[in-house]
Amino acid sequence: MHGTIFSLLKRYVQTQYDHAAWVRLVEAAGLTSGDFSHKEVYPDEHLYALVGQAAVAAGIPPGELHEKFGEYLVPDLMYMYKRFVKPEWRTLDMLEHTEHSMHNQVRREHPENSPPVLNVQRLNENEVLIDYVSPRRMGGLAVGIVRGLAAYFDEADRIDVQPTTSEEGQRVQIHVRRTP
Template structure:
């Protein structure tokens, strides 16, 4: 996983849970916490941090990942405003993940392992097919909520099918209200 994700998550943790919590998580996981934005780090480090946060807060890891994703989106917007230029809303942004956003991420961050999404659309919904060995569907859920916040939209997110429950692919259903 690219260091930029760890950088953004550190900011979210510090802002939402207090400045000492990140250091406490690093201490519990025995991680250095030195993440350069261009560096690559084992996915397990994120899972360890989330697991430690779950133990500390009593909140399920899935809920924490949603919180981190939601909080990360405005920070990613601040770092990469070009990704959001001329995008009229969350729906077109989401639909551009495979064709515009993730290819640009791969240009900026060599070796970035971005997920590939499958889309099914109706007038009011988009269903995301999510399949990744990382199984970070809950983080993706949080990113969608963060996009809704950025674009001042209301998106209901439901996940009737999940890899964490043995499915080969997650289905994340987005309904605009």
């Protein structure tokens, strides 16, 4: 997993709780350091351990914490990938174009990174079906990112996000509908 995700997780924990909470999570996860470079790639297991410990500390299931973290990530992701985003796009457009506009670019520029594959089918003007595929099994993060995009585009009250399969699988289907 790319170090940027770890840095953002650290910031998420520190803004939701405090720095001491981050230090406790790192220790509980059995890691020797809680500092991550945005230029490095770290084992996925480190992220699983940190999220698992954060979920225990927050008293919520790990999938729910993944969703909350996914929502939190959106402003930073939008900033990082703004050159790929057309000004007229909204939530469903972003979902429809993420794989080809952003994920493919990440794979070309940083082959060591492996974002999930998103097969997005535009069902109609107000609906998309996302087929999330990743051995990382972090569908909850994807669901959170969809919700975060809806908030980012000021459509949160109009966007309904429903995983139609378990969020813990390698393949997760997510149905997203906008009410007109």
